[in-house]
Amino acid sequence: MRKIIGWVLLGLGAFLLVTGLLATVWAPGQVERTPLDVDSTTSLSGNADKLNPATGETEAIDVKATSITKADSKRSDDNVIVFVNTTCLVIDEGDVPDCVDADDPDARLVSATSDVFSTDRHDALAVNGKYLPAGAEEKEGLVNKFPFRTEKKDYPYWDGLVGAPVTAEYDSTDTLDGLAAYKFHILLDETPAEVVEGLQGTYSQDKFIWVEPITGAIVNQTQHETRTLDDGTLVLDLNLAFTEDEVAEGVSEAKDNKAQIDLVTGTLPLVGFIGGVLALLAGAFLVFASRKDEKA
Template identity: 30%
Template sequence: MRRAFGLILLALGVFAVAGAVLLPTYVYPKLAKVPLDQDSTSLLEGTASQVLAVTDNGSGPVSAIRKDAKLTATAHVQANFAAPEMHQDTDYAVWLLAVQVTDDADNTVLSASKRQVCFDRRTGEGYEPRGESDPKCDAKSSFVTELKDKADKDGQKPPETNDYKAQPGLQFKFPFGTEQQDYKVYDDNTGAAVTAKYSGTETVDGIETYKFVQDIPDTKTATKDVPGSLVGSADPTVKADLYYRGVNTLWVEPVTGIEVKQQQQQHQELRSGTGQPTVVFDGTLAFTAETVAKMADQVNANKGRLEFLSSTGPLWLGIGGGVLIIGSIVLLARRRRAEPPVAPRGKQPPRKVLFTAGP
C-alpha cells in the first residue's frame, strides 16, 4: 500500500513539474496574442490654442485659424477579415485605424486620417518586408490613406488614395511582458518608428503602469498647396511645407502591454519661405476618463490569466511538484523494520525434556 501511494505521489509530482515547464514555454506563447476580432473606439479630449479649420459655406472651401478650441478625437480600430493574413491560428493581424478630430463648438471636422497595418499579434510590431520568399504579410495589407488637396469638382470631397507601405514600430499596444526599456513606436504624423523612452512607473486608475515618453523632433511631413492669405502671401495659392513636432506620453500596463492612458502634445505649422510660419495646430489631447476606465477593465480581465501562465502558475506547480517528488522518494525508500519469522501452521517446535536422576 505504501509503495502504491508513493508511486502515485511521484506521478503527480512529475506531472506538476512538466506543467511548470510547459505553461511558460508552450502554452503562454500560444495564448498571449491579441484577438483577431477587434472593433473598439477610444476618445481623446483636449484644447488647442490655435487650429486650422477648413469649412465650405457653399461657395468653396474657406480656411480660418481658430483660437482656444475644445477638441474631441475619435479613434476607431476595426479588424479587416478580408485580408489574407486573417485566418485561424495566424500570428499576424490586420487592423484598420481611422482617426477624426472635431471642434466641439460646431462639430467641424478639423482633420481625418486612416491607415491599415499588418502586425505581429505577440510583439505588436508592424511587419517590415525584408525580402523573404514567403512573406508573413501581403504587400497590400499595410497602407496609409492620403487625401488629395483638392477635389476633382467643386462641392465634392477630395479623393482618397492608398499608399501601400510598411509601418515599422509598435502598433496599438506594447508587447506582452513589457520591460523597463526603450521601444520604437510608430508615429502616425511622421510615418516613422520613433523611440519611446522608459521614464518610470505611475499608478493610473489603480493600475501600476510603465511610463514611456516619445519626443518627436521637428519633421517635414508634407508639401501642400494652400491659400496665400494663410501664410501671408498675396498670391491666391502657394506651396508650403507642413512641419510637425510633438511629445506623446504612454502609460502601459506591463503584463498585458495595454496602453491604459495616452496623451499627445502636437504642434504643426506651415512654412512657405515668404514670412513667419503659420501655426495650424498647437494643442494637447488625452484619453477621456471613460476610455481610461475601459482600458483598465481590459487589463483586469486579462492580467491574472497571463500572470498564471507566465509566472505564478509555473512557480506553484514547480514548488508543488518538487514537494510531491521528495515525499514519494521518502515513502519508497523507507523499509519496514524486520520482524521475527513465524512458524508454519501445523508444525510445532520440539519440546524440551528435562531428565532428572532417580534415587
C-alpha cells in the same frame, strides 16, 4: 494502502512537474501574443486652436477623437496580426456623434483617416509584405501597442505624419489606480512634414504614453501637437488625451489580462515545480516504506 497512495503521489508529482515545465517553456508563447479577436474603441478629448481655411482666422475649439481598431482575422496568422483602423477628430459641440461626414452642415469634422497595418503578435513591431493590401502604407517600429514584457528602454514608435518611426523614450514608472505603468515620452521639435494635404510645414509633438509592461497595453496617453506652414501660419495647436472613462477601462482590462498571464507564467510553474517535487518525495517515501514493511 500506503503503497497505493505512494504511487498516486508519484504520478501526481510527475504530472505537476510536466505542467510546470510546459508553463515555463510552452505557455508564454501562447498567452503572450495579441489575440485575433481585437475590436477596440479608444476615446480622447481636448482642445485646439485651428486655422479656419474659409476665413483665414484661428479658432479655439473643443475636440474629441474616436479611434476604432479591429483585427482582420482572415489576413492574420499565428505570428502576425492585421489591423484595420479608423480615426475621427471632430469639434466637440452639442450632441456631436463620434464622427461626421466631410459635408457635415455644421463643419464639425477636423480630420478622418483610415489605415491598414500589421504587427508581430509577440513583439508588436510592424510587419509588411504579404500581409498588407495593395497600396497600404508600410510602417516601421511599434504602431498601436508595446511588446509583451516591455522593458525600461527606448523604442521606435511609428508617426504617421512624419512617415517614419520616432523615439519613444522611457521616462519613469507611474501608478494608475494601483496598476504599475511605464511612462514613455515622444518629443519632436519643428520637424518637416506635410501638415495639410499638399502643403509642407513644420510639425512638433510632445506625447506621453503609459504602458502596462506585462501586456504592453497602452492605458493612458496625452499629447500636445502643433503644425505650422512654412510661412509661420499656425494650422493646428492641439491638446488631446485619453478620457477618464477610457483610462479607467484600459486599466481594468490591463489588470485582468496581466492577472491571466501571471497565473499561467508565474503561479502555475511555481505550483508545478514545488508541488511536483513534494509529491514525488512523499510518494517515494511511502513506496519505499511499504516495501520495507513487506520484507519485515
